Amino acid sequence: MSLELQGLVKNFPAQGGGAEVPVLDGLAATVERGRLVSLIGPSGCGKTTLLRIIAGLEQADQGRVLLEGGAITGPSAKVGMVFQQYALLPWRTCLGNVELGLEMAGQGAAMRRERARGYLDAFGLGEFAGRYPHQLSGGMQQRVAIARTLILGPQVVLMDEPFGSLDSQTRNALQEFLLQVWSGQGDTIVFVTHNVDEAVFLSDEVLVLSARPARVLERFSITEPRPRDRTSEASNAIRREILGVLSSQREM
Numbered sequence: 646m647s648l649e650l651q652g653l654v655k656n657f658p659a660q661g662g663g664a665e666v667p668v669l670d671g672l673a674a675t676v677e678r679g680r681l682v683s684l685i686g687p688s689g690c691g692k693t694t695l696l697r698i699i700a701g702l703e704q705a706d707q708g709r710v711l712l713e714g715g716a717i718t719g720p721s722a723k724v725g726m727v728f729q730q731y732a733l734l735p736w737r738t739c740l741g742n743v744e745l746g747l748e749m750a751g752q753g754a755a756m757r758r759e760r761a762r763g764y765l766d767a768f769g770l771g772e773f774a775g776r777y778p779h780q781l782s783g784g785m786q787q788r789v790a791i792a793r794t795l796i797l798g799p800q801v802v803l804m805d806e807p808f809g810s811l812d813s814q815t816r817n818a819l820q821e822f823l824l825q826v827w828s829g830q831g832d833t834i835v836f837v838t839h840n841v842d843e844a845v846f847l848s849d850e851v852l853v854l855s856a857r858p859a860r861v862l863e864r865f866s867i868t869e870p871r872p873r874d875r876t877s878e879a880s881n882a883i884r885r886e887i888l889g890v891l892s893s894q895r896e897m
């Protein structure tokens with residue numbers, strides 16, 4: 646079973662006398678359960694819009710999203726989302742942020758606190774449970790954001806350039822961290838990135854999207870076993886191919 650994107654069309658209405666903005670143009674793809682699939686494409690091509698549609702936060706004009714055969718028509722606990730930044734509540738501690746979803750789901754205080762503490766420990770953040778987001782590094786904040794999403798046990802995790810604002814060393818460390826926590830959970834991950842190296846290091850598959858309106862231009866399968874060597878000949882070869890497809894989409 647899987648996540649199926651079927652013929653997704655999305656146009657944003659014209660504003661201030663401008664023309665309608667076509668964002669998705671019959672986009673179709675299947676993401677097999679338990680896989681990590683990256684979406685890569687030009688800036689503004691519709692990646693965030695696509696994730697919002699998969700999350701049920703936005704409606705497609707045509708087409709549908711099926712998860713394990715059932716249509717997604719609104720927000721659901723089965724689908725979790727990790728955003729690029731500003732995702733933590735600044736007035737809540739780490740622990741309070743990780744507890745948030747459990748609280749909204751009506752779980753009792755003692756139980757949710759214990760579970761959230763367990764997650765923070767597992768994520769190497771145990772000693773920061775009482776700190777506020779502004780007291781943490783960017784990498785730590787993103788680990789809290791990932792914990793906050795994974796604790797809810799989603800079947801699909803949508804990640805929108807989650808490491809985009811981090812320096813490259815922290816970014817590499819968080820990629821490895823994501824693979825570690827993911828192999829423990831085995832959920833499906835749809836990961837949006839601008840970074841070809843990141844996509845090739847992380848993914849089972851990379852879908853390259855066209856310039857807006859987005860459709861899938863090409864699909865690359867990456868079978869190199871993990872942990873991967875970022876500088877291997879196989880990684881370089883696939884990077885070269887992806888960059889070739891992407892450069893065909895560059896605006897003149």
Ligand SMILES: Nc1ncnc2c1ncn2[C@@H]1O[C@H](COP(=O)(O)OP(=O)(O)OP(=O)(O)O)[C@@H](O)[C@H]1O
Pocket residue numbers: 657658666668687688689690691692693694695857
């Ligand atoms: N709510 C909205 N109303 C009108 N237009 C929108 C809305 N949301 C997005 N757009 C437009 O849709 C297009 C795609 O936006 P989207 O944010 O999905 O792109 P993206 O691929 O995520 O871009 P980036 O790589 O820069 O994050 C853009 O032209 C944007 O201006």
Ligand SMILES: [Mg+2]
Pocket residue numbers: 692693694805
């Ligand atoms: Mg975006």
